[in-house]
Amino acid sequence: MATPVVTKTAWKLQEIVAHASNVSSLVLGKASGRLLATGGDDCRVNLWSINKPNCIMSLTGHTSPVESVRLNTPEELIVAGSQSGSIRVWDLEAAKILRTLMGHKANICSLDFHPYGEFVASGSQDTNIKLWDIRRKGCVFRYRGHSQAVRCLRFSPDGKWLASAADDHTVKLWDLTAGKMMSEFPGHTGPVNVVEFHPNEYLLASGSSDRTIRFWDLEKFQVVSCIEGEPGPVRSVLFNPDGCCLYSGCQDSLRVYGWEPERCFDVVLVNWGKVADLAICNDQLIGVAFSQSSVSSYVVDLTRVTRTGTVAPDPMQDSRPPAQQPPNPSAPLRRIYERPSATGSEPQRVKQNSESERRSPSSEDERESQAEIQNAEDYNEIFQPKNSISRTPPRRSEPFPAPPEDDMATAKEAAKPSPATDVQFPVPKLEVLSRPPVVTSTPAPKAESAIIPATRNEPIGLKASDFLPAVKIPQQAELVDEDAMSQIRKGHDTMCVVLTSRHKNLDTVRAVWTTGDIKTSVDSAVAINDLSVVVDLLNIVNQKASLWKLDLCTTVLPQIEKLLQSKYESYVQTGCTSLKLILQRFLPLITDMLAAPPTVGVDISREERLHKCRVCYKQLRSISGLVKSKSGLSGRHGSAFRELHLLMASLD
Structure with missing residues (x-):
C-alpha cells in the first residue's frame, strides 16, 4: 500500500x-x-x-x-x-x-x-x-x-x-x-x-x-x-x-x-x-x-x-468531498462601502513628465x-x-x-x-x-x-x-514655488509684528520678576491684557508650587476662566494645570476659613485672609459652572475637566 x-x-x-x-x-x-x-x-x-x-x-x-x-x-x-x-x-x-x-x-x-x-x-x-x-x-x-x-x-x-x-x-x-x-x-x-x-x-x-x-x-x-x-x-x-x-x-x-x-x-x-x-x-x-x-x-x-x-480538507484523504459552504456567504450584515467608480481613470499619482520642473524634489x-x-x-x-x-x-x-x-x-x-x-x-x-x-x-x-x-x-x-479617483477633466494648475512663497509672505509681516510685541511685553514682565515680587509680576502680565504672556508666565509658576500664595490666586483665577474658554489647546491645558494646583493647595483652606465661626476682637491679618478667601470662593464658583459644562467632552481635555469637577465638589 x-x-x-x-x-x-x-x-x-x-x-x-x-x-x-x-x-x-x-x-x-x-x-x-x-x-x-x-x-x-x-x-x-x-x-x-x-x-x-x-x-x-x-x-x-x-x-x-x-x-x-x-x-x-x-x-x-x-x-x-x-x-x-x-x-x-x-x-x-x-x-x-x-x-x-x-x-x-x-x-x-x-x-x-x-x-x-x-x-x-x-x-x-x-x-x-x-x-x-x-x-x-x-x-x-x-x-x-x-x-x-x-x-x-x-x-x-x-x-x-x-x-x-x-x-x-x-x-x-x-x-x-x-x-x-x-x-x-x-x-x-x-x-x-x-x-x-x-x-x-x-x-x-x-x-x-x-x-x-x-x-x-x-x-x-x-x-x-x-x-x-x-x-x-x-x-x-x-x-x-x-x-x-x-x-x-x-x-x-x-x-x-x-x-x-x-x-x-x-x-x-x-x-x-x-x-x-x-x-x-x-x-x-x-x-x-x-x-x-x-x-x-x-x-x-x-x-x-x-x-x-x-470543514477543512483532510490531508490524508484526497477523495474527501469538498467543504460545504455556509448559506449566503456573501450576504453582508451591515452597510457596504460605496467605492467611487474608477472607469476610464486610475488612482491619481505624481507623474514625472512635462511637469517635472514643478514636481521634482529640491536640490538638497x-x-x-x-x-x-x-x-x-x-x-x-x-x-x-x-x-x-x-x-x-x-x-x-x-x-x-x-x-x-x-x-x-x-x-x-x-x-x-x-x-x-x-x-x-x-x-x-x-x-x-x-x-x-x-x-x-x-x-x-x-x-x-x-x-x-x-x-x-x-x-x-x-x-x-x-x-476620489481622477476623472477626465483638465488637470488643475498647481501652485508654482513663486506663488507658494508669495502666499507664505502675506502673513509674514503681521506675524513679525505680533512676535515683536510679545517679546517686548515679556521683557517688561521679566524686569519686574527679577525683583523677586511674584505677585507684582503676575499683575503686570495681567495689565498688559495679552493672554499669551499670562500663559508663558503661568507655565513657569506652575512648575514650582511653593511660589503660589492666596493673594496670587485672587489675581490668577479670573485669567484661568478666560484660558478655559480659549480655542487654543495649549491655553486650555495651562488653565487646567493652574486650576488643579489652586484647588489642591488652597480649597481646603478657603472652605475652612469660610465655615469657621467669627472671632471675638479684631484680628487684622485674619480679616485680610478671610477677605481673600471670599474673593477666591466667588471666583471658583464662577468657574465651576464652566468646568461642569466641559466635563462631558471626550479626549484628554474631557478627563481633565472631569477631574477638576470632582475637586470642586465641595463648593456646592
Missing part, C-alpha cells in the same frame, strides 16, 4: 540579512504579497522580492533610524518615516526621491497611503496625525485628539475615513472631508497596536497589547464582539480579501476568527516568532518577522485552513536622498515591464511551492485540528458581548469640541473630490 503524501500547511520560506544594523520596521506589499520593504537603524530603506536573496533597491536620505514604512496599493510609491520625525516619499518606478515632508516633532510611528488621492497620513510619538498632500509637498490638515503615540493608521476602502490606534488605549475614527473626529472607541485596556478595515462592510478590527481583538460597527459606533485570550500582544491582523474571516498573527501561530458570533475557526502553528506583517496572494498567506538584522518570511497554505466555519533632497538599484534583473522584472492593465509580471503571482517533507531546514509541520476530534490547541477565550445601544462614546455631535487647534491647522482647500 502506497504511503500517502502529506502536504505542509505552513513552512519557512527564507531568512535574509536585511540591513547592516538592526531592522526597525518592515511592510509587505498588499497587492502582490511578494514585495517587501525594510527600514533599519542604518537609516536605509531596502526593497526585496520575497524568496529572492538579493536586495533590489536601497533608498538613502534619512539621517536617523527608519521607524515606519508603507507601500501604496499599486506598489509604485513607498513612504518612510524616521526617528527624527522626517518623512520621505520615493517613486520606485523612476528610482528617485519624490518628496521630503517635515513637521512632526518626534518619531514617525505609522504611515498609510490614501487609496485614491495623492495623500499620505502619518502618526507620530508627538500624538499628532497629519495628512500630507504629495502634490503640494505640505501638510493639509492636522488631527489632534490622542494623548500618546499613534501606532497605526488606516484609510477606509472608500477613502472617506481614517482610523487611528494609539498607546492611550483608544481607537479613533476621523472624517477626512469634515476634518474632525467622528467617534472614539474605548474599551481596550492596553496600547492599541493595529487597526484594519473590513474590505467591504462598515466594520473595523483593532488589536491591542491587552491580548484582545475588538470589532467595531461603523454605522452604530458600538462594539460588535471581543476576542480574548490571545497568546501575546496583538501586532498584526488582516481580513481575508472576501471579508469572511480575520487572520491574527500570534506568537508562533496563525489564528482565524469570525465575529458574529465571535469564534475561532482554526489555529495553525507557525514558527515565525513575533510576526510583524501579513499579506495574501493566491490562497497563500505570507508572514514576515524580524530579529536584529535578519528578516524571515513564512507561508501558510490557506486552502488547508478553515476560514468560514467550513537630490544630494542627500538616493535610490540605488542593487539588482537590476529583479528591478526590471518587477517595475519596468508593465502595461495598461497590470504591471505585475506573471512570475510574481505564482504560488510558493511547499518544501519536501525531508528537508530539515524547513519550519516545523503545522498541526491541523481535525473537525471530527477535539482541538488540541488552546482556543482563546471569546468574550460574548451583547450589542449595547451605544458604548461610552457617541457619534460626531458629542465628539465635536469647542477646543480647536490654531487656525494655521485648518485645511487648505480640501474637498470631497480630493479623495
Whole structure:
C-alpha cells in the first residue's frame, strides 16, 4: 500500500540579512504579497522580492533610524518615516526621491497611503496625525485628539475615513472631508497596536497589547464582539480579501476568527516568532518577522485552513468531498462601502513628465536622498515591464511551492485540528458581548469640541473630490514655488509684528520678576491684557508650587476662566494645570476659613485672609459652572475637566 503524501500547511520560506544594523520596521506589499520593504537603524530603506536573496533597491536620505514604512496599493510609491520625525516619499518606478515632508516633532510611528488621492497620513510619538498632500509637498490638515503615540493608521476602502490606534488605549475614527473626529472607541485596556478595515462592510478590527481583538460597527459606533485570550500582544491582523474571516498573527501561530458570533475557526502553528506583517496572494498567506538584522518570511497554505466555519480538507484523504459552504456567504450584515467608480481613470499619482520642473524634489533632497538599484534583473522584472492593465509580471503571482517533507531546514509541520476530534490547541477565550445601544462614546455631535487647534491647522482647500479617483477633466494648475512663497509672505509681516510685541511685553514682565515680587509680576502680565504672556508666565509658576500664595490666586483665577474658554489647546491645558494646583493647595483652606465661626476682637491679618478667601470662593464658583459644562467632552481635555469637577465638589 502506497504511503500517502502529506502536504505542509505552513513552512519557512527564507531568512535574509536585511540591513547592516538592526531592522526597525518592515511592510509587505498588499497587492502582490511578494514585495517587501525594510527600514533599519542604518537609516536605509531596502526593497526585496520575497524568496529572492538579493536586495533590489536601497533608498538613502534619512539621517536617523527608519521607524515606519508603507507601500501604496499599486506598489509604485513607498513612504518612510524616521526617528527624527522626517518623512520621505520615493517613486520606485523612476528610482528617485519624490518628496521630503517635515513637521512632526518626534518619531514617525505609522504611515498609510490614501487609496485614491495623492495623500499620505502619518502618526507620530508627538500624538499628532497629519495628512500630507504629495502634490503640494505640505501638510493639509492636522488631527489632534490622542494623548500618546499613534501606532497605526488606516484609510477606509472608500477613502472617506481614517482610523487611528494609539498607546492611550483608544481607537479613533476621523472624517477626512469634515476634518474632525467622528467617534472614539474605548474599551481596550492596553496600547492599541493595529487597526484594519473590513474590505467591504462598515466594520473595523483593532488589536491591542491587552491580548484582545475588538470589532467595531461603523454605522452604530458600538462594539460588535471581543476576542480574548490571545497568546501575546496583538501586532498584526488582516481580513481575508472576501471579508469572511480575520487572520491574527500570534506568537508562533496563525489564528482565524469570525465575529458574529465571535469564534475561532482554526489555529495553525507557525514558527515565525513575533510576526510583524501579513499579506495574501493566491490562497497563500505570507508572514514576515524580524530579529536584529535578519528578516524571515513564512507561508501558510490557506486552502488547508478553515476560514468560514467550513470543514477543512483532510490531508490524508484526497477523495474527501469538498467543504460545504455556509448559506449566503456573501450576504453582508451591515452597510457596504460605496467605492467611487474608477472607469476610464486610475488612482491619481505624481507623474514625472512635462511637469517635472514643478514636481521634482529640491536640490538638497537630490544630494542627500538616493535610490540605488542593487539588482537590476529583479528591478526590471518587477517595475519596468508593465502595461495598461497590470504591471505585475506573471512570475510574481505564482504560488510558493511547499518544501519536501525531508528537508530539515524547513519550519516545523503545522498541526491541523481535525473537525471530527477535539482541538488540541488552546482556543482563546471569546468574550460574548451583547450589542449595547451605544458604548461610552457617541457619534460626531458629542465628539465635536469647542477646543480647536490654531487656525494655521485648518485645511487648505480640501474637498470631497480630493479623495476620489481622477476623472477626465483638465488637470488643475498647481501652485508654482513663486506663488507658494508669495502666499507664505502675506502673513509674514503681521506675524513679525505680533512676535515683536510679545517679546517686548515679556521683557517688561521679566524686569519686574527679577525683583523677586511674584505677585507684582503676575499683575503686570495681567495689565498688559495679552493672554499669551499670562500663559508663558503661568507655565513657569506652575512648575514650582511653593511660589503660589492666596493673594496670587485672587489675581490668577479670573485669567484661568478666560484660558478655559480659549480655542487654543495649549491655553486650555495651562488653565487646567493652574486650576488643579489652586484647588489642591488652597480649597481646603478657603472652605475652612469660610465655615469657621467669627472671632471675638479684631484680628487684622485674619480679616485680610478671610477677605481673600471670599474673593477666591466667588471666583471658583464662577468657574465651576464652566468646568461642569466641559466635563462631558471626550479626549484628554474631557478627563481633565472631569477631574477638576470632582475637586470642586465641595463648593456646592
